[in-house]
Amino acid sequence: MGEDALDGGRDFGDGVALMCYTRHPTDRQEANNEDIALSMHLALRSRANGHWEPLNGDYGIFFAAAVPTKAVPDSALGACTAGAALPGEEAPQEGEHNPGLDAHQASQAAQELAVVPGQDLILKSLIDPFLLPLRDGTFVILATRVARGGQQDGSQADSFLMALSPDLLTYRRLPQVHILGAHGVHRPRARLLDDGQGCRLYWDDDRGRLCTATADDPTRMGTVTGMKVLEDDAPLAQGDPLPLDRRRALEEDCGMKGILAGNVVSVSADCERGLLERFGRIYxxxxxxxxxxxxxxxxxxxxxxxxxxxxxxxxxxxxxxxxxxxxxxxxxxxxxxxxxxxxxxxxxxxxxxxQTAYPVPFARQRADPSIFRWSWRGERLFMFIATEDADGNCVDPLNGHTHMPLRVADTIEGLSDQAGGHEKEVDLLRRGDRNSEGRVMTGCFWAPEIHLIGGRLSILFMPCFDGPQTNPDGTANDRAGKPDMWTGCCHIMQLRRDDQGRDLDPRRPENWDRPRPILRAEGTPLNPIQRISLDMTVLHDTGRWYYAWQQLGSVWIAAFDPARPDRLTSTPRQIIVPEFAWDNMIAEGPNAVVHDGRIFLIYSGSLVGIDYTTGLVTAPAGVGADLCDPGVWKKLDYPLQKSGKYNGHWQLGTGHGMWSQDEDGTMIYVFHNAEHDQDRYLGRDSQVRRVHWSAEGMPVLDMQTDEELDPTxxxxxxxxxxx
CATH class of the missing domain: 2.60.40 (Immunoglobulin-like)
Incomplete structure (x- = not known):
């Protein structure tokens, strides 16, 4: 079809061509299921050879945000930052993609000024994206919103999805644009009017007819009136910016397989540079x-x-x-x-x-890993601690021999399986040990993290206990008398000191005090609704100490005093809610680092397994910001780390990471990925990589070995x- 089909006959001048598109869903093992494929992807046309080059590893960049149900009060939506402007909607019928939704009642989390993913939020996806560049450099994104999984969600009856972006790196989602009198709105698209102020909208109705209307302000469309149905030979029909034949020609000629093309626009050299810095390969x-x-x-x-x-x-x-x-x-x-x-x-x-090459895997069947560098009586120690995940059973693994394994070495590499780290493990806790309340801990020992809290070496983790006969709602508990993850809650244990105030040897289990549950200021459980709380980490900023952890499928935060680390000093607040299909109703495993005046708090999204991903929120550091305020945190719209190839080999389900440092002070990232063989989930393995900081100050977690250092x-x- 040639250039006219690809670019609409336009001259891009000093700009470069950018295409938006979605993909045909293929396989979870290719990181391209419906949750990922049905989002806006971007590709740049290479200045060198004219080929289309997908950005972000051919992974989505703009995702539809979850919509709250009408029953959820505004006061509960503080952490729903991506969908902040989206009004509540009626909940759809219960189904596989939205289990547990209640059209008439908000969850109990509303009492805590929070929401529960899957109960209060309706996950969404999108198809048919379209980019409308404005003369001030702003981009308007139009798309057809669909239910998670791709089915129609009813919004296509008279509306389309809309968002704004200054640079295609960050996005502001607006309420659906409604077209008065429409009988179906599919494949929304637009072109600017000659005055550059308004725009003409085009779409296909339910009968496949071309329709049009004008909007005076493309950035604030709201409800559009004056729609018309166009005949094929009508003059206005000739202005359709993306008729089906042009779209099909683009899909055939672009050289990219398995895509559903949107449109092609020209972007400036500055925009191109920003996209390449964020979504291209750095080498x-x-x-x-x-x-x-x-x-x-x-x-x-x-x-x-x-x-x-x-x-x-x-x-x-x-x-x-x-x-x-x-x-x-x-x-x-x-x-x-x-x-x-x-x-x-x-x-x-x-x-x-x-350039140390860490073994892959670093530690088999060790999940939620933590590496901590510490000096004990002049001896440099690296400590590795993680969740036992033998055969994917992290509740009561090894036929009930649940334990908390610790590895200690004088180098990071010495902690690895390859260096004999597994054989040198010491069990700090085992099934049957008691906590400070005298309760017998029988399972889990999840997500242990080592931190220095008020000068005391501390481990945060979640043990669980045998389940009661009935659940809180009165139903029979199928884990009665057996380790029950829902009984788990965040605990802390700290290294003891001798009479001279010197730390004892952390390699000896008896040198640690009894684990204490971490409670609210009034002495009540962290999670009053579902009991379970887990994945706790520590933040320290401007003289204040905070815990961040997971409960109710989201990340919460509260202040505490390091002199009494088993009690909070502020009311817990929800700060991260999984609002996209890619983080799939869970946000957990938070961990923070400060870099160049910003707090980078990573978290894990999607359910444990091969779909696991790593998200990111940031907040200003060192300025006294109230980190318990959800509005302080800025969320990335897409995963910071995702399933992909590392040094030529697939690593699926990458997540639950922790920032740390190597022997030279270089930042490393410790995380796990899913072990997977022919549709069989085999547990999770720990990995270690170095972190690169890009020119714009973003962490790069997937830099390949040859990209980090050219061997030549x-x-x-x-x-x-x-x-």
Whole structure:
């Protein structure tokens, strides 16, 4: 069909062509089920070869937000930031994609100023995306909203989905645009009027007829009136920006398989750069080592500490240690000591940029991993702790031999299975141990995290207990007398100290105090509705300490005093709600790090298994922000990390990660992925990767080994000048 079919005959000038599209759903094992495929994807046309290049690994970038049911009060929606502008709607009939919805009653979470995913929120997807660029650089996104899974949800009767974006990196969703008198609204599209202020809308009705109407302000359409049905030869019909034949030609000629094309627009070089920095691959483009000056008689400490600066395609940099040639260092030291080098002399020292390759998997059947670097009485320790997940059973694994395994080594690599870490594990807790209340802990020991709280080495985790005969609603409990995850709640245990106030050896189970449940300020459970609370982590900012954890399928936060870490000092608040199909009714496993004045709080979305993903919210650091206010947190619209290939091999269900540091102080990311074989779920394995920070200040969690350091640039040379 040629260029006219692809671009509508337009000249893109200095801009570059951008296409929006959805994909045909294929398989969960390809990270392309309905939840992912039915979202707006983006592809740029390469300036080098003219080929279309999918962004974000051909994964969705803009997703429809969940809609609250009408029964949910506004006061409960504070953490629903993506759908903040969306009014409540009638709940659909109960089905596989929206189980538990109640059209007439909000969940009990409303009493806590919160919502419960799957009960108060209706998940949505989208098809037929269309981009309308405005003259001020804003993009209007139009699409057909559908139910999660792709079925019609009734909104197509007279409305379409709409959102605004300044850069296609962030999005503001608006209420559905309703068209008065419409009999079906499908494939919404638009073009600007000549005055550049209003726009003409086009859509197909239920009978396949082309319809049109005008809107005075494309950014505030609300309800549109004056619709017309157009005949094929009507002059206005010729202005349709995306007739079906052009769409089909685009799908045939673009070279991308399995897509349902939207339209093609021109974007500026700045927009292109932003999209590539965020959604393209970042790779190593150079290595620099600054020269070092030494004096005769001085030691070589400055030479040994010389580091390499790695340069990347987006303009970002990273510092790495270098393993310098020891023989050359020894000769240089001898020559300096013997006075054989005069001022002005130079010497070249060769070396190799340090790039530790961590084993994959790092630890089999270890989920929710945590690595903590700590100094004990002058000895540097790395501690690894995780959930036992033998054969995917994390409630009562190993025929009931539930335990909390700890590994300790002097290097991170020494913690791995490959280095014998599994055989050296110490069980800090076992089934049958009692908590501080005297209750017998019989299962789970979920998501243990090691933190330093008020100077005390502490472990946060969730044990569970044998279930009662009946559930809180009076129904029979099928876990009665057996480990019941729903009885679990967040606990803390801390390392004891000797009479001189020195920390005892963390490798000895008896050196830890009895686990204590963490309670609200008034001494009541964290979760008054479902009992279970889990995945607790710690945040510290501007002199205040916070816990963040999962309950009711979402992330909550509250302040506490490190002098009494088993009691909250503020009312728990919901701050992260899973609002998209990709995070699929769960937000859990929070963990935070501060970087360049921002708190990066990652969380895991979707159900445990091969669909697991990692989301992100951010908040300002060091300015005294109230982190218990949901409005302080800004949510990313798409996963920060997702299933994909790492160094050529698929890793599915990546999530529940923790920020940490390696021996050189470089940030690492510890997480798990699902072990999967021919539709059989086999549990979760721990992995370790280094974190790269992009030029715009975003963490990159999926940088491949060769992208981090081009192997041809790994060998470097240091120039040493004698003063």
């Amino acid at each position: 190593n483009t150079g290595v620099k080592v600054d020269s070092v000056q030494v004096r005769r008689g001085d030691g070589l400490e400055s030479v040994r500490q010389a580091r390499a600066r790695l340069l990347y395609s987006d303009g970002s940099t990273a510092l790495r240690e270098v393993d310098w040639d020891q023989g050359q260092l020894d000769r240089l030291a001898g020559d300096l000591a013997q006075g054989r080098l005069n001022p002005g002399a130079t010497r070249l020292i060769g070396g190799r940029v340090r 640039r790994a060998t470097v040379t240091l120039e040493v000048r004698v003063l």
